[in-house]
Amino acid sequence: MCLAVPGRVLEIAERDGTRMAVVDFGGVVKDVCLEYLPDLEVGEYAIVHVGFALQRLDEESARRTLALFEELGLLQEEFGDPWEAAAASAASAASPGQEEER
């Protein structure tokens, strides 16, 4: 149920009576069936699974989510940093003696 990735519509064309699009996944281009999102337009992003666009991605919602993550980050800076402790303990647990770029 799982492996679905966001892609951006480059072109739309009818093929064998099926609405198809050329979709760009960050430099990887594949044919995708648009039958379930017939009103998807060139330039829009959708979630694609096994060659089918299944849901349009909502930029407004994505931005709100990311803004929330940033806000939580700012709060964390204000009230100390349990994350550093978690990362450090995970690091030392996994690989004693390993120096790390973080």
Added chain:
Amino acid sequence: MADTETLTGTGGAPDILGWSCPLPLRDHPRVVMGHGGGGVLSAELVANLFAPAYGGPLLAGLGDSAVLELGGATLAFSTDSYVVRPLFFPGGSIGDLAVNGTVNDLAMSGARPAYLSCGFILEEGVETAVVARVAHALGAAARAAGVEIATGDTKVVEAGHGDGVYLNTAGIGLVPAGVDIRPQRATPGDVVIVSGEIGLHGIAIMSVREGLEFGVGIESDCAALADLVAAMLAVTPDLHVLRDPTRGGLAAALGEIAAAAQVGVVVSERAVPVPPQVANACAVLGLDPLYVANEGKLVAFVPREHADAVLAAMRAHPLGARSAVIGECVAEHPGTVVCRTPFGGTRVIDLPMGEQLPRIC
């Protein structure tokens, strides 16, 4: 992993029921694709079927090439067969692979490759123009790698019994005095360096494979690495391990080294150079870049005191310009490769089972 010690090589048929490894070949009465995939199944085929049948000591090394003493010289000797489909792909062809693959197998023991043999197995009906294209690619690649194709052979199989052209090349080269490079020499404290961006060959091939076609502006990294190795050896002859991460990718290369030397390997995922198209193609297909094949990269285990100088020499070479330190060899968790994720967690990098397949979940 396969355990050759419990096996006694005899001249007769293999004692199928006597095998003792966790999933013996008796579970595969016939060969499956995974037996050629460079992963666990390939290793088991060598350890459980070939090694006991041959009985000689050299295969026990199980490196990319055999290193032998002959007439006072130290030779590296290797052979490889090429069954790639399609024959021509972005960035190369089966001809380039046949030269560079064998040259690289020799170079991974520190040898200067000198001579190759080349056998053609042609399918009845294949166009001679195609064979000519392959032959020209072979010649050009050999000249570029500084080796000579000294002998060859041609056979034809009936139509339907091959994919047009199969190639086999064998090669020999001289190992310089004082050089002893093999997987067993990996030592805790060694710095692990990869010579550039990973995953290019595997993704380039997949992008043109029937039924999977996708557009991606990348080419195979297919290249001969002997010259890069020479530049590294010029810094120090004391390189511990070199491996070209071909089938099974970096994961298989590191896993085999960890198993051979009974050391642990820790890789920092953030430090591994992965081009964005490779990362994105892997995201679409559900693959892990660490498991995708390379044909023009090497991974080196270098003593810490030489690491900076070796890295600098690699970066000064055109085939190593994007070289990077990706991790280190440790005494903990012998035989296991562990990856530090950018989030600060860890995961185990297991040996690939067989061929890489797109997944949906």
Added chain:
Amino acid sequence: MKYLEEFQNPDLAGGLLADIRATVTRPWALMEVCGGQTHTIIRHGIDQLLPPEVELIHGPGCPVCVTPLEMIDRALEIAARPEVIFCSFGDMLRVPGSSRDLFRVRGEGGDVRVIYSPLDALRIAEDNPHREVVFFGIGFETTAPPNAMAVYQARKRGIRNFSMLVSHVRVPPAVEAIMNSPQCRVQGFLAAGHVCSVMGTDEYPALAERHRVPIVVTGFEPLDILEGIRRAVRQLERGEHTVDNAYGRAVRPEGNPAARAMLQDVFEVTDRAWRGIGVIPDSGWRLSPRYRDHDAEHRFDVARITTREPAQCRSGEVLQGLLKPHQCEAFGTTCTPRTPLGATMVSSEGACAAYYLYRRLGTPDASREASPVG
């Protein structure tokens, strides 16, 4: 906005983790239902970053793993027939049936092909009119619409040599079954975001209410997972149990109406066995009578093949968090990733397979894996 890298940014994880730590006061057991989410968790080591109070139980949401042994055996029998081209998603090829897998069928001469999209299978059928092309239709509600489209088009375009072996499963009945288990330890669910992209969220409020569990619709990138956990923990600490959508960019309450309409037309609900768990009522889809001509189970008369799951396997208990993998007698002996008895050992994301890998590490991480709080 690329909707991908932004949600993989390790620099934004700190705030989410800090908030989870600040909120949590006692142990909670959450289940991520989807195997894709389990994959993200293992791949990035997310579980190792969480406070010890938060336990993740890996759910049964890997369609490859839960496809029942019986269905694999049916697939193997069909794939071995000389007239058949058997098409499958790549991850099914390795899944063992009673005595072999699809790889081995191919090794024995079967024409087994890996495809990326169900429409590829349809094209193969058009290109090979004298062969029987059978597509192994597995998956949850996300994969069902693409598979349904292949059958719909085959019927519409008269591609008679195309049929599908259907083993579709549905998430909500599985969640229901887990919650109905008397010893169930799960206190909150991360619902599979992409299932909800198709189905919407209207199946969940009744579940959340009936079992008084928070259900957070969650995405698949590392930050999405952390956000799903954060919201579930918030609800639990407050004593709430609502359906919350943390994957708003890809999930609308109504889902995808066109896809849902197609599912209605092509499939009908049926009971379905889950590997290692058993039959869950109404948890599957089969082709509706209108499409029976394209049902491989009928065409090849394989419904007679019935296989019993190995009694040794206790993956049902593992999936409910009742048993740790290493507490099972078969673990690491008769059951390994190479010789799996059940769902949880089949894929590398399965709870048992993950334990098997980590056991080799011998680090404190492994001991934590082996004895989570709960």
